[in-house]
Amino acid sequence: MNFLLDEIARATQRLAEAGISSPRTDAEELAAFVHGVRRDSLHTVSDAEFDALYWECVARREVREPLQHITGRAYFRYLELQVGPGVFVPRPETEIMVDWAITTLHAMDVADPLVVDLGTGSGAIAISIAQEVPRSRVHAVELDPKAAEWARHNVETTGHAGRVTVHLGDMHSAVPELNGRADLVISNPPYVPSAERDQVPPEVRQYDPQLALWSGQDGLDAVRGLTTTGARLLRPGGHMAIEHGDGQGIEMPRLFPESAGWRDVVNHKDLARRDRFVVMRRAESED
The missing domain is CATH 1.10.8 (Helicase, Ruva Protein; domain 3)
Known part of the structure; x- marks a missing residue:
């Protein structure tokens, strides 16, 4: 043997x-x-x-040190990314949301789609979209300076420096120059309820950046902020996708009502058949 x-x-x-x-x-x-x-x-x-x-x-x-911190690499769709202390390790569940985003972008009648990735972390979402939607222009926003450096490094090493721009800033106020221009906004925001801190695995609780995890008592503070951020960035008819936690999908229609200009709010499931991300469309100007 x-x-x-x-x-x-x-x-x-x-x-x-x-x-x-x-x-x-x-x-x-x-x-x-x-x-x-x-x-x-x-x-x-x-x-x-x-x-x-x-x-x-x-x-x-x-x-319980994360596997990806030991090897220094994380796999996401067709990418091998470098990760380590200071950056959120991308999860396979997020790949399903990115697949939806890529399919949606390919279906758009837009030559050079403009995408904003809010809370980019390692850059996994932004780089995947740039790689799989060749004419897209992707702006990746990250609040944590250490994580932003990891994202910039991954953008460079994967050869997408000309297509992905990393911005250091708050996802709720960054890139005002793109207001009303984005064809797609996508985000894997922090969504873990602070009340569940003791239930989170050690690999997450002790090693992932705190900014990438906790989002208020019910975990929805960041998502609530995205209701106005998405409205600010999207063009009429533009799409948004947001990852969320188990059991949070039921709240999404209430957070993105038609009265606020949102249409077609739909939850999508992960491979375990749990609600994992929500998508919606910004109302057309004539709606």
Whole structure:
């Protein structure tokens, strides 16, 4: 039996006992990182090449340091992004919202769509849109200076510096020069209720930036602000997508009423069939 695969089995057991939700995947990702191969090529690592650094990485993960902080990378759609302390680690759930946004942009009768990503973090959403909607122009807004630096770095290393502009500023007041011009506004804002602080996994509570997590007692403070921000930035008929937490979808129609100029407010589910993001359209001028 391949020695590394045997060690991965041992690591999987240790991570499972530590409460890691995906112990086998994490054990394999750490092994691939340490040995410089892809996960599907782990069987090619010979016994002589086994690196004891693997067990140092397993020990770090065992005490709930995020996998992505250990490897320094996060995968999002077709991207490999660099992440670490000071930036929110992008989640797979957000990919579904981005897929909706990309499909919507392709369906628009707009040659060079203008997109605003509010609370960009690592830049995952903004860069994905720039990559998959080739003529789009994306403005990414981030309040946290450390996170903004991670976003700028990822924009540069993925080769999208000419298409994605990172702005340091508050999502609710930034880029006033784009008022009434955006074809699409998209955001994965903070939405964790402060009342649920003790229920959040250690990887999130201890390592993700606080600005990216908490948003008032019910978790909806940032989303409430986006009701006016979206209205400010969008052109008539423009679209907006906002990620939200479990159980918050029921509040969205009330926050984006027709009386405030919103149309077609619809919740979309994630792969676990839970409401995960809401989309809406700004009323046409003749509505």
